[in-house]
Amino acid sequence: MPATATRLQGFTESVIRGMSRLATRHNAINLAQGFPDFDPPEPLLAALERATRGPFHQYAVTWGAPAFRQALARKIQRFSGMAVDPDRDLVVTCGSTEAMMVALMTACNPGDRVVVFSPFYENYAADAILSGAEPIFVPLRPPHFSYDPAELEHAFAQKPKAIIVCNPSNPTGKVFTREELLHILALAERHDTFVVMDEPYEHIVFEPHRHVHAAALPGAAARTITCSSLSKTYSITGWRLGYVHAAPEVIAQARKVHDFLTVGAAAPLQEAAVAGLEMPDSYYAGLQAQYTAKRDVFLSYLRRTGLPFTEPQGAYYVQVDVRPLNRGSDVEVAEWMTREIGVAGVPGSSFFREPVDHLIRFHFAKKEETLHAAGERLLKLQGS
Ligand SMILES: Cc1ncc(COP(=O)(O)O)c(C=O)c1O
8 A cells, every 4th residue: 555645644633533532432521622512693593594595505606605705804894993805805714724724825835834832722733734834832831821932032033934823722721912912923024924823712702801813913914814713703613614814915825725625615604604793792792701601610610629720811721730630641631531530621732742741621612501510520539
């Protein structure tokens, strides 16, 4: 049999999706893979029903159905203040997952370097490698997950073609401040680097933190490529709708990558999702309140277990220090917890470049009753 491509040896299958399978096998509550166990908002469900009866069953325009792009442009403008041209500034993708692949294939030549903060959402290193680039890592050190400016400057001195910034960050829950983003942008300008933002959690930010749209900062528009998604904001991870937002010159190239990768996102779902993009501001305030309540429920159980953790500023993940359990590495603890405690998380080492193996990531995008059930199970860890 011929050998498969060597670039695939640079990364493994997704650990997150692997933990989901383990959770199913042991009937554990799945707090590993980040997706809700509750329905999307009613207007989206109603729009989906209508879309199935409409003329939307064939390919949409490859870079996005016009109605969807127009609604998306209005929505981005509403929250970021940026003027967005739906015909020149956007390409609609199959989730932020495809958006990131498109962004890196658009930005990078083979052999280019891409700066990735570690810990990182596991797709980033794989996407960099698939696009022919080499990821170089800058640590975000627990428990506060801030970066050392000197380490970032050292990474930029290696002349990277792009830096990926996840904001709010999965898995750390960090929300980058305006000052941090301005620092990153200044370095990017000095070294002529693209800033690739991944912002699927832009609407899940806890008080007093605020999401700052990097692309809207002074001088940022030309070099910022924003990847985002409807998955988390409207609880529709299965609809696979995301987008790249960037300068028209970048989008003209990104459209080609997208076209040859996937042709397009599902046409009926784009039509239906317009209802989400048109939701009033109160929807987003409600989403924030809903996730704040979920976070508070889950963290209150974690506190009672006595295990240390870092409070997330945004997104819906929390990393828990499992060293006090004395049960070995994060992988061993995660598997044991899934089997014996009935709650699945993700071993933190799958997010870190550095040898960090004492954290487990849980997500709390679940109904409060699910979080109570998981919390009760986790209380068995008290004093264990
Ligand atoms: C940081 C981050 N980026 C991208 C994605 C993928 O999102 P999508 O469903 O839009 O592909 C996820 C999903 O968990 C994520 O956490």
